Amino acid sequence: MKKTVLLLAGLALLLAVGATALGQGYAAMPEGAKIVNLGGPDWPGLEPGVRGGTFYSSVFGSGPKKWNDVTSHETTTTRYTGVFLRGLVTLHAVSGAITPELAESYEVSEDGLTITFHLRKGILWSDGEPFTADDVVFTYNDLVFNEDVETDARDVMTLPDGSFPKVEKVDDYTVNITLSMVFRPIFYSLTQNIMPEHKLAQYVHKLNPDVEAGTFNGVWGLDTDLSELCGLGAYLIESYEPDQQVVMVRNPYYYVYDQNGTQLPYYDKIVETIVASQDVQLLQLRNGEIDAWGCRPSDVPILKREEATKGFKVIIGSGVYGTLWISFNQDYAMDEDDPAKAQLRNLFRDIRFRQAVSYAMDKQSIIDNLYNGLAKPQWSPVSTPSPFYAGRDSYGGPITEKDAVVYEYDLDKANALLDDIGIVDTNGDGVREFPDGAPVEFELNTNSGNTLREGFCLIMKEDLEKIGLKVNYNPVDFNTLVTRLLGDTLYQAVVLGLTGGDDPNGGANVYKTDGGLHFWHYDAANNPYEYEKKIDELMNAGVSTYDNDEAFEIYKEYQILFATQDLGMNFSVNQAFTYVIYDYVGNAAIASPITSPTADNGLGREFVFQKPQS
Amino acid sequence: MKGFGLRTLVILAGVVALFSLVGAAYTVTQLEAIASNELVPEISAAAGMALASSYAQTMTASDLEALAVNGATIGLRTAASEALSILYRSKTEDELTAILTGDADPMIRAAAIDPIQKYLFTKTSDAEGFVLTDYLKDLAVNGTTHEMRLAAAEAYYLRLTVNGKLSASALEAQATTNDSAELEYAAGQTLAGFYLMSAAAKTQAQLEELAQNGASEGLRVAGSVALSTKLIDSSLTAQEMENTLLADFGAKSQEYLDAYKVALATRFSS
Numbered sequence: 001m002k003k004t005v006l007l008l009a010g011l012a013l014l015l016a017v018g019a020t021a022l023g024q025g026y027a028a029m030p031e032g033a034k035i036v037n038l039g040g041p042d043w044p045g046l047e048p049g050v051r052g053g054t055f056y057s058s059v060f061g062s063g064p065k066k067w068n069d070v071t072s073h074e075t076t077t078t079r080y081t082g083v084f085l086r087g088l089v090t091l092h093a094v095s096g097a098i099t100p101e102l103a104e105s106y107e108v109s110e111d112g113l114t115i116t117f118h119l120r121k122g123i124l125w126s127d128g129e130p131f132t133a134d135d136v137v138f139t140y141n142d143l144v145f146n147e148d149v150e151t152d153a154r155d156v157m158t159l160p161d162g163s164f165p166k167v168e169k170v171d172d173y174t175v176n177i178t179l180s181m182v183f184r185p186i187f188y189s190l191t192q193n194i195m196p197e198h199k200l201a202q203y204v205h206k207l208n209p210d211v212e213a214g215t216f217n218g219v220w221g222l223d224t225d226l227s228e229l230c231g232l233g234a235y236l237i238e239s240y241e242p243d244q245q246v247v248m249v250r251n252p253y254y255y256v257y258d259q260n261g262t263q264l265p266y267y268d269k270i271v272e273t274i275v276a277s278q279d280v281q282l283l284q285l286r287n288g289e290i291d292a293w294g295c296r297p298s299d300v301p302i303l304k305r306e307e308a309t310k311g312f313k314v315i316i317g318s319g320v321y322g323t324l325w326i327s328f329n330q331d332y333a334m335d336e337d338d339p340a341k342a343q344l345r346n347l348f349r350d351i352r353f354r355q356a357v358s359y360a361m362d363k364q365s366i367i368d369n370l371y372n373g374l375a376k377p378q379w380s381p382v383s384t385p386s387p388f389y390a391g392r393d394s395y396g397g398p399i400t401e402k403d404a405v406v407y408e409y410d411l412d413k414a415n416a417l418l419d420d421i422g423i424v425d426t427n428g429d430g431v432r433e434f435p436d437g438a439p440v441e442f443e444l445n446t447n448s449g450n451t452l453r454e455g456f457c458l459i460m461k462e463d464l465e466k467i468g469l470k471v472n473y474n475p476v477d478f479n480t481l482v483t484r485l486l487g488d489t490l491y492q493a494v495v496l497g498l499t500g501g502d503d504p505n506g507g508a509n510v511y512k513t514d515g516g517l518h519f520w521h522y523d524a525a526n527n528p529y530e531y532e533k534k535i536d537e538l539m540n541a542g543v544s545t546y547d548n549d550e551a552f553e554i555y556k557e558y559q560i561l562f563a564t565q566d567l568g569m570n571f572s573v574n575q576a577f578t579y580v581i582y583d584y585v586g587n588a589a590i591a592s593p594i595t596s597p598t599a600d601n602g603l604g605r606e607f608v609f610q611k612p613q614s
Numbered sequence: 615m616k617g618f619g620l621r622t623l624v625i626l627a628g629v630v631a632l633f634s635l636v637g638a639a640y641t642v643t644q645l646e647a648i649a650s651n652e653l654v655p656e657i658s659a660a661a662g663m664a665l666a667s668s669y670a671q672t673m674t675a676s677d678l679e680a681l682a683v684n685g686a687t688i689g690l691r692t693a694a695s696e697a698l699s700i701l702y703r704s705k706t707e708d709e710l711t712a713i714l715t716g717d718a719d720p721m722i723r724a725a726a727i728d729p730i731q732k733y734l735f736t737k738t739s740d741a742e743g744f745v746l747t748d749y750l751k752d753l754a755v756n757g758t759t760h761e762m763r764l765a766a767a768e769a770y771y772l773r774l775t776v777n778g779k780l781s782a783s784a785l786e787a788q789a790t791t792n793d794s795a796e797l798e799y800a801a802g803q804t805l806a807g808f809y810l811m812s813a814a815a816k817t818q819a820q821l822e823e824l825a826q827n828g829a830s831e832g833l834r835v836a837g838s839v840a841l842s843t844k845l846i847d848s849s850l851t852a853q854e855m856e857n858t859l860l861a862d863f864g865a866k867s868q869e870y871l872d873a874y875k876v877a878l879a880t881r882f883s884s
Contacts, residue, residue, distance in 0.1 A: 283732045283736075304807045304810040
């Protein structure tokens with residue numbers, strides 16, 4: 001493996017080299033160590049590795065703005081703070097399930113209002129100081145809930161009734177978090193990184209009146225001596241050249257070990273360059289300057305032809321977060337007394353029409369022509385990586401699609417449904433008519449300039465015309481589109497996409513009848529259909545249980561109900577996760593959209609290792 | 615294409631022992647021995663390709679430039695040219711352009727094709743109406759040397775691929791006929807990637823047929839590049855690949871032989 005170290009002319013000022021005053025690490029595995037059984041049921045496809053070597057990666061855009069996780073507002077910063085810090089719980093790198101992290105275990109009281117976390121004992125911060133409940137209480141009570149601290153985390157921790165959880169120390173290794181209501185999604189908020197009380201309390205006015213209120217907001221900026229940064233994560237920041245390169249070095253006090261007793265991470269060091277564009281990353285990867293990269297689907301044809309000769313593998317996984325769909329306005333012109341518009345509205349409200357659209361959607365054509373084969377059919381409003389995705393066979397389980405609601409491409413079925421509605425082509429011109437003789441036609445919008453959505457619209461136009469529906473395709477600018485969707489309800493059909501997440505409750509503002517983005521049927525707030533009432537019940541039930549298996553069944557019922565009876569959105573396809581990694585990197589299977597500590601396609605960097613040369 | 619008879623095949627088969635190697639990795643000395651034997655040029659060149667990374671670490675650019683021109687065999691000249699390509703990564707765009715368009719030996723000019731990609735592929739300009747793909751296409755047609763045109767053609771198709779503007783069917787047309795031989799060639803290279811993806815996947819047999827009998831050089835290149843991946847991923851040993859090259863020497867298209875050459879180079883490197 002050859003590496004070309006990027007030496008840039010006129011290196012910017014190298015900020016202080018940190019992590020040099022590290023301790024020697026644990027004399028023995030700590031009592032509270034986390035043991036990962038790589039290759040076992042929870043970590044399939046992985047194997048124990050060996051320590052050593054340097055991992056080279058890159059990120060495009062800009063570098064971190066600070067090292068203060070609590071006051072950060074951007075992923076360019078949390079990409080790195082997430083490397084040297086950890087939370088009480090985390091998302092499992094493979095399944096996406098909520099799993100204990102700094103907490104070794106937790107239990108919930110019978111009334112569901114108190115969660116008791118039992119912290120890992122004997123684990124140390126990177127400066128050798130013990131991690132205790134004081135750090136947890138400090139992070140929440142003195143930072144997150146402190147009005148003097150500028151943090152987005154406070155909004156994330158707010159319960160639906162506007163209250164905050166109460167965080168209390170029981171003893172050095174036990175913390176109670178008490179809620180005003182049962183609210184399962186609070187666990188996603190409890191992934192909040194824990195900060196070192198012994199280092200940072202001095203900067204909080206509430207704890208140290210000698211400093212002004214708000215002092216903490218300026219702490220751990222880029223001018224901080226890196227040896228001052230203190231963490232519990234796998235790596236520490238060794239050096240940073242602004243907007244050029246970040247070097248991370250292993251944390252000798254990391255508490256995670258593999259089943260052979262080898263302390264993670266495996267790589268000694270990570271060198272990450274910051275580049276201007278993903279095009280540069282493509283070249284870096286091809287030239288062997290970086291070891292792995294979350295490539296774009298459009299890069300795959302280039303990489304596929306080179307993977308054998310250059311010794312890397314293109315990983316094409318299951319889906320990424322998000323959805324792409326076509327939707328029909330079931331409230332179209334409902335405030336107007338216009339029979340012609342009313343019959344179109346009634347058509348959109350007919351489940352047979354929406355089902356016909358799904359049967360007429362040629363998903364394979366979309367996959368082949370718009371994604372070069374790098375996508376899969378999508379049927380659920382919940383993102384594929386979510387542990388609650390109903391295509392899994394259990395919470396966080398493998399994706400088997402055994403319960404998937406499949407609308408196979410079938411023009412006969414589509415035609416039969418439309419015939420059943422009573423809209424038929426009476427004059428043989430290829431376009432169906434309403435009983436009054438008016439052609440069944442509607443306008444289809446999307447935001448102009450989005451080539452993917454525009455391509456999807458053209459395919460849908462063709463598909464729907466095959467079943468006798470006349471589509472007038474009209475791309476408009478994004479702001480106009482949003483105004484139509486949220487304001488005047490005069491749009492007829494639209495193609496758009498939504499972002500996704502791990503928790504189905506994140507879509508409550510879309511799929512519940514009172515949701516601000518329930519745009520295809522805002523009137524549901526006043527006149528919900530029976531299935532919409534049921535979806536509301538299920539969404540409420542889903543947040544009211546802490547039993548993830550129970551919640552999985554609830555959300556599965558919701559997803560199937562939406563796909564069979566609601567179809568407020570006809571989902572199309574979901575882009576495949578694409579990643580490329582050199583063959584000499586072990587445990588490449590960890591790469592997925594779940595594992596990255598940041599928002600980009602990522603790699604569980606503590607699990608990968610440099611394969612020994614044979 | 616020359617026709618070689620059975621007698622020649624027997625003679626060639628007699629020297630198989632020279633190339634075959636029992637055991638694990640090939641040493642530099644062993645690869646140099648193979649590269650120095652030009653009886654089957656593709657085998658010589660494959661060894662040269664496998665030598666490139668070692669030469670890039672141990673030889674100077676001037677020594678490599680001399681070897682690329684004066685090396686006694688295609689294998690040694692290939693080793694030098696590909697090693698130069700690695701060293702040339704540190705050159706500026708102007709330096710690489712000068713090499714590509716100058717009167718240096720083609721083996722030296724070829725060494726600049728890959729390194730200049732990072733400049734061409736991401737080129738920007740304040741000139742009014744500048745469109746990168748138009749610029750690259752024009753250079754791929756009107757560049758003063760074959761190597762400059764090829765470098766531009768490769769960057770052009772790299773840009774189109776990354777922009778999501780291509781499909782297998784579009785590339786098949788462009789690999790059949792295009793505005794320059796270099797564009798046709800680069801279209802074929804690009805098409806190979808699509809043939810390795812599920813939407814337009816071709817079997818090994820189909821790729822062999824295409825590499826041998828494709829209607830244009832571009833299509834044969836597509837078959838060849840994709841076929842090399844299949845061969846590398848197969849269980850064929852280096853000796854089996856050498857045997858194929860020996861047997862097919864003179865009987866198969868250059869593109870077909872090149873697929874085995876590239877695959878053999880990977881075996882030699884592992």
